[in-house]
Amino acid sequence: MPPEPRPGRGWLLRLVIAFAFAQGAVSMARPAVSYRALSLGADERAIGVIAGVYALLPLFAAVPLGRRTDHGRCAPLLPVGVVLIGGGCALSGTSGSLPVLAAWSGLMGLGHLCFVIGAQSLVARQSPPAEQDRNFGHFTIGASLGQLVGPIAAGYLISEQDGEMARTSTLALLVSAAVAAVSFTSLWRIEHRRTPGAHRQAAEKVPVGSILRTRGVPAGIFISLAVLSATDILTAYLPVVGEDRGIAPATVGLLLSLRAAATIACRLVMSPVLRIVGRAALLSTTCLLGGLLCAAVALPVPVWGLAVMLAVLGFCLGFGQPLSMTTVVQAAPAAARSTALALRLTGNRLGQVAAPASAGLTAGVAGTGAPFVMLGVLLVGAAGLGLRGGGAGAGAGTAGAGPAPAARTPRRERPRARRNST
Numbered sequence: 001m002p003p004e005p006r007p008g009r010g011w012l013l014r015l016v017i018a019f020a021f022a023q024g025a026v027s028m029a030r031p032a033v034s035y036r037a038l039s040l041g042a043d044e045r046a047i048g049v050i051a052g053v054y055a056l057l058p059l060f061a062a063v064p065l066g067r068r069t070d071h072g073r074c075a076p077l078l079p080v081g082v083v084l085i086g087g088g089c090a091l092s093g094t095s096g097s098l099p100v101l102a103a104w105s106g107l108m109g110l111g112h113l114c115f116v117i118g119a120q121s122l123v124a125r126q127s128p129p130a131e132q133d134r135n136f137g138h139f140t141i142g143a144s145l146g147q148l149v150g151p152i153a154a155g156y157l158i159s160e161q162d163g164e165m166a167r168t169s170t171l172a173l174l175v176s177a178a179v180a181a182v183s184f185t186s187l188w189r190i191e192h193r194r195t196p197g198a199h200r201q202a203a204e205k206v207p208v209g210s211i212l213r214t215r216g217v218p219a220g221i222f223i224s225l226a227v228l229s230a231t232d233i234l235t236a237y238l239p240v241v242g243e244d245r246g247i248a249p250a251t252v253g254l255l256l257s258l259r260a261a262a263t264i265a266c267r268l269v270m271s272p273v274l275r276i277v278g279r280a281a282l283l284s285t286t287c288l289l290g291g292l293l294c295a296a297v298a299l300p301v302p303v304w305g306l307a308v309m310l311a312v313l314g315f316c317l318g319f320g321q322p323l324s325m326t327t328v329v330q331a332a333p334a335a336a337r338s339t340a341l342a343l344r345l346t347g348n349r350l351g352q353v354a355a356p357a358s359a360g361l362t363a364g365v366a367g368t369g370a371p372f373v374m375l376g377v378l379l380v381g382a383a384g385l386g387l388r389g390g391g392a393g394a395g396a397g398t399a400g401a402g403p404a405p406a407a408r409t410p411r412r413e414r415p416r417a418r419r420n421s422t
Contacts, residue, residue: 020141027149028176049360051359056106059346066121125337220325221343225347229375230290287380290317325344
């Protein structure tokens with residue numbers, strides 16, 4: 001069978017643009033939801049529960065969506081995700097009670113999951129193995145752009161003066177719904193259609209247990225969980241820290257965006273750094289340093305010191321997501337790459353459910369800085385696991401590592417894996 005024609009690079013640019021707007025809407029809505037909850041009388045525990053509900057529906061939906069994507073096209077999940085994100089943002093802005101706010105926040109999380117599974121599967125399917133590190137890095141720049149602009153916009157729209165927080169947080173959530181809708185402008189001709197033979201190859205199911213036992217997959221999942229939990233708790237709890245220390249919402253938005261800007265800088269230089277250091281060592285070093293910096297956020301440092309720590313922390317955390325994607329994709333069987341990515345996202349959502357709930361309990365008992373110490377411990381644990389298995393799926397652990405060795409794919413699947421390498 002002749003090889004399938006490779007798509008051009010325009011699809012990746014359009015995907016990055018769409019992801020930037022979708023992630024921007026979510027990054028704007030998440031702190032706005034926290035401020036909305038505060039205006040409704042929420043305490044630290046309630047903020048943690050609401051942040052956890054955001055990930056609850058995706059926790060159960062990720063693997064079925066990944067199976068569906070392995071069997072067919074990826075692109076249909078993208079507009080569905082945008083609709084759910086926009087709807088969750090708008091409905092969160094009109095909610096009048098904490099349980100309703102939590103429910104619409106969960107709808108937003110489900111939409112984000114749909115978009116991310118479709119988008120990550122597109123990158124894995126349409127990128128040659130030697131370009132996966134680079135393309136996943138470019139793809140996650142879209143997320144970082146959204147994380148850069150979203151919190152700034154939320155911070156400037158939300159005011160806590162004269163009892164205005166309820167009205168201005170509603171405004172921020174409605175604006176975030178409009179930002180999500182802009183993603184539709186880039187969702188055209190984004191997927192390169194596969195041949196019917198490729199669909200039949202992808203239809204063969206690989207058991208979930210087999211995927212999870214593949215060397216490199218568990219490490220990639222846990223590292224991703226730890227890094228995303230750190231980013232998520234920073235987004236949800238930095239407003240609480242700001243309230244406790246008298247930092248204005250606009251300044252909190254700038255601090256969150258500074259972290260995102262550092263993450264963009266990290267991903268722009270990721271390929272040369274990866275060639276020098278190697279995937280396992282890079283993952284471990286950045287997770288370790290990130291853990292120490294997360295714990296340091298709990299210290300009563302001035303705003304400029306907090307800005308420096310968040311900038312370095314954003315640079316360190318920027319490596320975790322794209323490299324864990326490549327680790328999981330290259331370690332998993334070719335017929336189950338979307339399912340493996342979905343398992344990674346399931347781990348992410350499990351962390352997003354457990355970490356905020358734990359953070360809420362910890363903050364209620366030990367103060368608003370305690371969740372950041374908890375995150376530091378989690379990232380240090382990820383550093384140790386990354387040193388042992390973080391580069392397992394990537395051969396030498398460099399940017400051009402190529403496909404995973406054939407021994408990691410069952411014997412009967414080897415010819416299929418070569419033909420379906422995109």
